[in-house]
Every structure is written in C-alpha cells, then in structure tokens.
Amino acid sequence: MAKRNAKVYIIGSIPFEISTRCIKDIYATQMLLENRGFEVINPLNAILANKGSLREAMFINLKCLMACNSVYIMPDVSLKKGECSELKIAIELNLLVYQGMYHTEI
Numbered sequence: 795m796a797k798r799n800a801k802v803y804i805i806g807s808i809p810f811e812i813s814t815r816c817i818k819d820i821y822a823t824q825m826l827l828e829n830r831g832f833e834v835i836n837p838l839n840a841i842l843a844n845k846g847s848l849r850e851a852m853f854i855n856l857k858c859l860m861a862c863n864s865v866y867i868m869p870d871v872s873l874k875k876g877e878c879s880e881l882k883i884a885i886e887l888n889l890l891v892y893q894g895m896y897h898t899e900i
Contacts, residue, residue: 802827802892803835803859805880806868812841823868835862859883869894
C-alpha cells in the first residue's frame, strides 16, 4: 500500500498516434496504482482533453508532475540517456521513482 497522500505521476510511452492498446495499458496501470492507495496523475487525460494542442497538454502535465511526490515508470519507457524528460524532472525534484513493478497485461 502507498503512504498516505502519495501522489504518483505515470510516465509512459505515448505515441503521437495514440492507439487503443496504449490507452488500455495506461488506464490499467492507473487502476492498479489506485487500488494500492496512490492518488494517480495520468498524463493521457490532459492529452486526450486537449485534442489539437499537445503543447498545452505538456504544460498541464508538467505542472501536475511538479505537484507529485513520486513517479511510476511504465515498462515500455526507454531509459536511455536523454530520452525521458519527465524522469529527468522527477529526479531534479527528488521524487520517489517506481519502475515497472505492476504487470498490466490485459
């Protein structure tokens, strides 16, 4: 179980053309984290709500990331140097990092 008031931001690979599979995986991860006591920030929500304005969604998501105390990195995220800006920010903010600990196959 998560600590009380644990707010986690999901870091996942979200392609420009968002597939049904991507949506299912991210929402399944959100449900798993919520069931373990986390308050979850799902970046896909801002992306889907701001159709046509990826830039606006990015600003919303960065603001949400800065309000969290942890991040969850989905297994599909590349951790090669320089490829994950959200992770870089999380590390700079000294957030707790969870990596691919929940299986989300549907």
